[in-house]
Amino acid sequence: MKAQVSRMNRRTVLHGVGVAMALPWLESVPVWGGETAPGGTPAVLPKRFAALFMGNGINPNHWWAKGAGGAMELSKTLQSLAPLKAKLNVISGLFNKHATGVGIHPGQTGNILSGAALQKGAVLKGGVSMDQLLASRLGEATSLPSLVLGCEQPITGYHETNFSMAYSSYISWRDALSPVPMEVYPSLAFDSLFDNQGSRRTLSILDRVKEQAAELNRQVSRADQAKLDEYLTSVREVERRIELTRAMKDRADDRARDRGRPALTMRRPDNGLPEDIREHMRLMCDIIALAFQTDKTRVATLLLCRDLSGLFYPFLDVRTAHHPASHDDQSDAYERVSRYYVSQLAYLASRLDAMPEGEHSVLDNSCLLFISNMWSGTRHDSTKVPALLVGGLGGALATGRVLDFTKSGDESRKLCSLYISIMDRMGVKLNHFGDAATRLAGL
Numbered sequence: 318m319k320a321q322v323s324r325m326n327r328r329t330v331l332h333g334v335g336v337a338m339a340l341p342w343l344e345s346v347p348v349w350g351g352e353t354a355p356g357g358t359p360a361v362l363p364k365r366f367a368a369l370f371m372g373n374g375i376n377p378n379h380w381w382a383k384g385a386g387g388a389m390e391l392s393k394t395l396q397s398l399a400p401l402k403a404k405l406n407v408i409s410g411l412f413n414k415h416a417t418g419v420g421i422h423p424g425q426t427g428n429i430l431s432g433a434a435l436q437k438g439a440v441l442k443g444g445v446s447m448d449q450l451l452a453s454r455l456g457e458a459t460s461l462p463s464l465v466l467g468c469e470q471p472i473t474g475y476h477e478t479n480f481s482m483a484y485s486s487y488i489s490w491r492d493a494l495s496p497v498p499m500e501v502y503p504s505l506a507f508d509s510l511f512d513n514q515g516s517r518r519t520l521s522i523l524d525r526v527k528e529q530a531a532e533l534n535r536q537v538s539r540a541d542q543a544k545l546d547e548y549l550t551s552v553r554e555v556e557r558r559i560e561l562t563r564a565m566k567d568r569a570d571d572r573a574r575d576r577g578r579p580a581l582t583m584r585r586p587d588n589g590l591p592e593d594i595r596e597h598m599r600l601m602c603d604i605i606a607l608a609f610q611t612d613k614t615r616v617a618t619l620l621l622c623r624d625l626s627g628l629f630y631p632f633l634d635v636r637t638a639h640h641p642a643s644h645d646d647q648s649d650a651y652e653r654v655s656r657y658y659v660s661q662l663a664y665l666a667s668r669l670d671a672m673p674e675g676e677h678s679v680l681d682n683s684c685l686l687f688i689s690n691m692w693s694g695t696r697h698d699s700t701k702v703p704a705l706l707v708g709g710l711g712g713a714l715a716t717g718r719v720l721d722f723t724k725s726g727d728e729s730r731k732l733c734s735l736y737i738s739i740m741d742r743m744g745v746k747l748n749h750f751g752d753a754a755t756r757l758a759g760l
Contacts, residue, residue: 331533333525335515339460339611341548342674345538362675363458364710364743365609365683366451367617368430369662370488372624373643374691375703376652382407386717394656397663398707401670403717404680406706406760410723411732413702414752416690420478421697426624426690427484429702432733432751433493437479444751446490447736449497452616454745459614465489466506466601467499467620468594469628470581476625485624499620501581501590503600504563507555510604510613519563523553544673548610555603562600565589594628602665609679610672621661624690633657643694651694659705662687666707683708684739702732713742720759729758 329346331338340346342362379394382405389402398405415434416425427435433444445453448463456462471486487496500506508514511522523530530549534542566580569589573580586592591600598621605617622628626639633653635642642651662685669680687705692698701723709716722730733751738760740747748754 329533331526331529333522333529335513335517336522336525337512338522338526338552339510339613340533341544341610341672343537343541343544345541346533346536362682362711363612363615364713365615365617365679366448366686366739366743367605367609367619367665367683368448368488368686368688369619369621369665370429371655371658371687371689372426372485372622372626373640374646374689374694374698375655375658376646376648377693378647379652380655380703381409382719385719389717389719394652395659395705397656397660398666398705401663401666401680401707404666404670404707404709406714406716407719408704408706408735409719409721410701410725410730411704411735411757412700412727412730413732414727416699420476420480422478422624423476423480423482423484424478425697425699427480427487427490428751429688429690429732430488430618430736431490432731432736432753435480435484439481441481441483441495442493443484443490444493446488446618447740447750448489448616448618449491450747450750451740451743451745455615455743459612460512461509461608461614463489463497463616463618464506464509464605464608464614465497465499465618466604467501467623468590468597468601469620469623469626470501470585470588470590471499471623472625482625486620488620489618502562502566503591503597503604504559504566506601506604507559510608510611519560521553522556523549552607555600555607558596558600562589562591562596565591594630595632598661599664602661602668606665606668606672606679609669609683610674621658630654630657640694646694659687662705662707669708677711680708682711684710684714684742686739701730704732704735710739710742714739714760722757728755731755731757734758735760 329340379392381392383390386403428443430446431444436442452463472482474482489497491497566589569580580588591597601619608614628639635650670678672679685707689703692701731753733753734757737750738756
């Protein structure tokens with residue numbers, strides 16, 4: 318078996334017609350997880366970062382945590398994170414200086430990951446977001462520098478504050494002038510993970526790599542056989558759900574051609590996006606999980622809903638759309654909305670935590686950030702924002718803590734100081750970023 322294993326590529330990929338399937342970490346095969354540094358010592362496992370964004374704030378009455386570690390007490394809004402308390406940081410009191418005093422909505426959103434001052438009028442101008450800065454520094458190590466995903470299509474035009482609605486629609490920015498195009502169709506995001514192209518892209522990926530998968534299965538250890546089977550089963554399950562959304566998108570494209578307009582400008586579900594937002598969000602989380610598990614990328618953003626969101630939640634018994642519901646942010650209805658969005662973070666974190674990687678899990682080598690652009694949607698209050706971190710970046714980030722910066726001075730509670738600190742722990746050292754030139758004390 319050793320001779321067979323040694324002949325395999327340094328980064329093992331299963332190939333089929335028009336498809337390439339990267340593998341998760343395996344102990345007995347020299348894929349990316351088995352690479353060694355000079356001298357034969359084990360290489361450091363990759364660190365990943367993902368940001369999940371919810372627009373329009375949360376229910377502030379039920380956003381709290383007390384204590385530390387496994388004894389941490391969580392509010393009902395945060396309760397879905399209870400199994401992950403030891404890997405969680407609940408952070409309060411941080412603010413984004415250039416998102417205050419500029420008017421509501423777009424000016425509070427377009428710089429949520431950059432901290433840059435935004436320009437009003439016809440010309441977009443802000444700053445590179447921290448995910449894209451990480452992608453520019455770390456992206457050469459992976460086939461996809463970053464994943465930029467969304468569950469709600471962008472909106473166009475201008476807000477009454479004279480800021481472009483593009484600032485409300487995108488959180489990931491390539492540079493000061495350009496947001497990164499956001500993939501909102503699960504089928505296209507899935508295809509990007511497996512280089513799924515050509516006329517056979519609607520055929521099963523696993524069917525096209527089954528011979529190589531069977532050969533690999535004969536070469537790896539018994540423990541890796543179980544890991545490989547679990548991984549392939551997971552891909553199959555996601556693929557099955559993706560095919561339903563692919564069919565919806567194909568029908569939407571046909572309708573769009575008949576109407577002479579882009580599909581994305583039509584209303585859900587005519588635009589081909591999943592009608593059930595729960596399935597849409599779960600699929601996007603699954604795609605990020607697979608991408609991190611296989612080291613396809615180490616950086617991702619997921620706009621769960623944009624600022625000024627028009628999403629509806631009949632399954633939560635909420636009668637109004639997201640944005641108007643946020644104007645009554647202390648209501649039971651909006652608490653259910655806030656709780657639902659936190660559960661998406663919990664879902665992704667739990668998926669990653671169930672993926673073994675070395676002696677720990679993919680989550681242990683990652684940092685997931687959940688953030689909103691406001692504390693209170695009723696008052697459009699961005700003088701502080703809610704933030705959650707899950708994962709310890711391979712031990713570089715302490716977890717199981719409640720950190721409150723509310724009473725710290727403005728210089729000591731900058732959101733961009735948090736970003737500098739996260740990037741530090743991922744090996745990207747900066748003297749300043751956005752409006753900050755210091756690390757976040759106590760992180």
